[in-house]
Amino acid sequence: MNQSDTGMDLFFEPRSVAVIGASNTVGKIGYKLMDNIVTGEYRGKLYPINPRDAEVFGLKAYTSITEIEGPVDMVVIAIPASFVLDEVDKCAKKGVKFLVIITSGFSEAGNIEMEKKVVKAARDGGMRVLGPNIFGLYSSRVSLNATFGPKGVKKGSVSIITQSGALGIAMIGMTASEGIGLSSIISVGNKADLDEADLLDYLASDENTRAIMLYIEGITRGERMLGSLRRVTRKKPVIVIKSGRSKRGAMAAASHTGSLAGSDEVFDAVMRQCGVLRAENLEEGFNWLKFIAEAPLPSGKDTVIVTNGGGIGVMATDACEKYGIELLDEPELLRKIFSSSMPSFGSCKNPIDITGQASEVNYREALLAALESDRVHSVMALYCQTADFEKVAYSEMITLIHNEYMRKHKPIAYSLVGGEEVTECVKYLRGRGIPAYQGVYEMVSCFGALYRFRENRLKEVQEEVRIDIGTEAICSMVDGALKDGRDFLLAHEARAVLEAAGISTPKSVIVRNIEEAVGAAERIGYPVVMKIVSRDILHKSDAGGVALDLDDREEVMDAYQLIIRNARKYDPHARIDGIEVSEMVHKGLETIIGARRDRSFGPIIMFGLGGIYVEIMKDVSFRALPLSRSEAISLLKEVRSYPLLLGVRGEESKDIEGIIDVMIRVGSILRSVKRITDMEINPLFVYERGKGVKVVDVRIMIAKDREE
């Protein structure tokens, strides 16, 4: 049995399975399930439950789960929704561990209550639930094909978790026809109880799984899922395909699954943050999956392209730039490696172009030279069909090279461009598990995925930066506002929250006479700003109610009188609540820091350069919380306007440390005080390095604790 403390061992390796709804009638799902389990040669005990037939598939049938004598680890349920709850109760009595509820007609059809009841009964009875509304699961460990999908699943080292049942069935077919072997495939459907996170935690330490693919339509319990993804991607490549990328697609997904798709921009950012490889579509995802499950991790970044055609060499170079692959670029070294295998017209620049005049021998020698050099860490072999192409000779040559060198743990793949003969050669090679492609981009894209996985593994794990913030003070502020019936904090409350968290805000006092004004100004320190405070005067400037840059006692006194006079003139009936004396904030580079509790992904933080950059250029980036220092830095670097922080046109670099400090404190607030749902510091002025940052305005939204 697998070593794992996730409590999921019996889910992947049940010693006994019962099928409620097992049937002898062709066409029924209960028939197809039994057929698949039996022909799949499940290695445990199988108990069909059928109240009418004495035998199902030649096995003794039971009228009820409770009649079975031995223990039952897993029960697969395939009966109409209205009968499910009763059976769940019986399973609880029997001491079952896992329920696999195939049945549809629950929350996805609006029956949310019934689904909740089923899950509650199961959890109360000590059981976990997969589904409902799924096609089942396949687990190679015990050779269990408890799905109503196709038979003859190919065993291997890839695990797939899919939210869509229909697509999952098609995916079983796709893996088989692509020659991808499965360690497991699990349909999570409505995710009423078990979800991706539970399964990922197990698969992370499952030695039978080398690569994982997720197909996601909507997110539930995103924060937990992100945690699992962060852990598992340190060990194994995880490829995610999410449909509903587009606005209209997300609407279609929501109406199809009932779950929230979330903003695709945020999804994309947090997936990258978690080290997940996001594929745009199924073809790309399966393409990566097949390659990455087999390829050894390269020991370094230096890639070499060997080609017999200049044109495809250039295309591969383009693709390398697109997918972030580094080409070895040391002319002397390359000449040393390749000169002996190079015909006269060739080029030792990378791509190594051995030209169309190269023979099969030249080609093999160049590849061997690349594979034998310690300075070459991965190899892309391109072949452009010439009149000399011999299908059999090339197929055999590549097979030999491949078998020899994959064992040396250096990734290599082959792209062959041409007609029917070349197509057949590629097919032959793929049939032998060799990563051969017709498209140059198709091949390079796989290396891109592999290198991103490598990069992610090499990244140092950085812990969340934990900062002491005045949680109690913040909570009491929030509770007060909630008691007031508000879903937001007033300006001074919001500022107090930031101060409690160690983020300094402009000092500000409301005064009611000249003496108070002067006193406040002296305490705050000159220069100060003064503004009329009146619920009846909205446009303070228009009313002459603002005075800037007041440098001393005299100016403050004059300004006080002037403002009061102006306000009276502007509106004799205005109720004047006082005058606000504030620290004068000098203009810095405008930035925005936002944070919110996303319904899909949990707490996330946003950074952008302020004003027009955010509004017009949409130049913002996102991360999920908790945030490590290096994640905070990469968040800043992701905005296109990042060079402005480094200083342009001879300016000094800006106080990046100051921004990071505010982000980390904002993150801590959101993590510590669940009743805060939204924060926006806008603008945050950033000054030169060492001169700090200054919050100009902050907005905080609150809500009663939600059920977690």
Add this chain to the structure above:
Amino acid sequence: MNQSDTGMDLFFEPRSVAVIGASNTVGKIGYKLMDNIVTGEYRGKLYPINPRDAEVFGLKAYTSITEIEGPVDMVVIAIPASFVLDEVDKCAKKGVKFLVIITSGFSEAGNIEMEKKVVKAARDGGMRVLGPNIFGLYSSRVSLNATFGPKGVKKGSVSIITQSGALGIAMIGMTASEGIGLSSIISVGNKADLDEADLLDYLASDENTRAIMLYIEGITRGERMLGSLRRVTRKKPVIVIKSGRSKRGAMAAASHTGSLAGSDEVFDAVMRQCGVLRAENLEEGFNWLKFIAEAPLPSGKDTVIVTNGGGIGVMATDACEKYGIELLDEPELLRKIFSSSMPSFGSCKNPIDITGQASEVNYREALLAALESDRVHSVMALYCQTADFEKVAYSEMITLIHNEYMRKHKPIAYSLVGGEEVTECVKYLRGRGIPAYQGVYEMVSCFGALYRFRENRLKEVQEEVRIDIGTEAICSMVDGALKDGRDFLLAHEARAVLEAAGISTPKSVIVRNIEEAVGAAERIGYPVVMKIVSRDILHKSDAGGVALDLDDREEVMDAYQLIIRNARKYDPHARIDGIEVSEMVHKGLETIIGARRDRSFGPIIMFGLGGIYVEIMKDVSFRALPLSRSEAISLLKEVRSYPLLLGVRGEESKDIEGIIDVMIRVGSILRSVKRITDMEINPLFVYERGKGVKVVDVRIMIAKDREE
């Protein structure tokens, strides 16, 4: 014969072909060429030239081209480079029309002079040259396969022009294995004489060609090529693949072909401007080519997706947004069209989801309903493999539907997702010329190409806006500067060029005493700016040598004295050349208009929002000249910061007409005065609508007329 006045008829339909270097020796290019021409059943007269053998391929061989009795339209040359020139001279004597020079070792190997001599001799002798350094050409009109590529080219309606010979040979294979029939494929190699433009002009009116593909590595004579592309894309879809997209790829391409790749950003912009469909890579290009050569043009924008799986429906929706395809979105209408073919669980929202429970009959009915409705202009049929899938039944059903409805001129394509059985079904359909795909994105991307072609055809042709500019005055300014030995214009000269072209610049006069200063200010109009003019004072502000916003005579007089006094104090030895009195330019929205004579594409124009937007955000866009009004508008709309021109935060919209006027005038300058190589107006201040624009600074670079 084809109706065409491009003089290229005999190139595509030569009545007789001679092969210099024709050979009986297997392995020689001259053997392969003869073999291909003979087995290809060329319909004209074929004359092998071989000084040693009496017969080649059973045909009488001639020792020299001059010995042939009848006329010879085309001569294919496949002998070493050093012998080519002699043969060209003989061909000229013989009155040959076209030379196809297969031979390599010319400019691509550094022998630029020899290539020039060959072309000159040919042109002097009334001949046009294809190549050198090519694999030849295939023309279906006379069944001529004058290539050393594969035999058995499939005849059809697609024409391919390729710069790479090696890749061209592979492309012949790819078309055959993809079932794409060729009207012609032409290898242009070094493009010493004939290039893409010559061939495109012919293909535009060639009734055998429905779609055109270009593979480009580097651009020569770009301006001419863009002209041809603009014309041909009004009639036929043109797909372009250009390698060297990336920086490193472009370097590799340059060293491989010797021709300039040009900036990929500019290439991309001008291709879009010319209505060209740019594919990222070969797979995408061939995918589009196959579809677009067969598909009827849709009569409108409304597309319907019919699917039996929610997941793939969502993915197709995502893909539609990516590729700019509009989904019919009228719930009532959709219900009317589809309700009768819809099973209970289904959804009449677009994508029309007939669910996995749908039978083959449901599926057919839904497709027929879509095809029969006049309100549906194109149809995407998605199928996600279910346990019920029957390969033969679906293959036949789709074939029937397809044959019936393509005749009704409505585009439809099929994406089938699943395993081996589905793969075979797709293969069966593709074998019958039906656009069936395994990948959803692959299919939708083809509709994207088709709809972009349609859009381009619907665009009104707008003529270049011709504006009278003072060409003579500009030329004399430029000539004067050239005589001075300069490659740039001085500030006042550059301003004078703009004034001559009708672009107003800030008025400015250099004065030497107070009276002149007052006179200048009165002529210019208040307020004015004054600045010290001294070759010894670089930092005018530091020296107290600048006075802004001078409102009247008094202020000008005071400022004059103050500036002189300050300058003397700052540097008693400074030589003072005078004081510049200029119109005071009020700050507007900063924009940049640039124009330059690009080495690859000819004259192009650039627009961007000024300052940080251009420097940091690289938010600029490009167009080739000449520029129509609508192109100028689309150029503006392409920058991401365009909303700033429309006014944000309650501002008025900006004077867009003013920007367009300046762009068109700048375009006219560059078109009319070839000696101007670069112009940059930076910044151009833009004010509110109706309030115009103002040039603040302009820089103009010049050069002696280059050989065209």
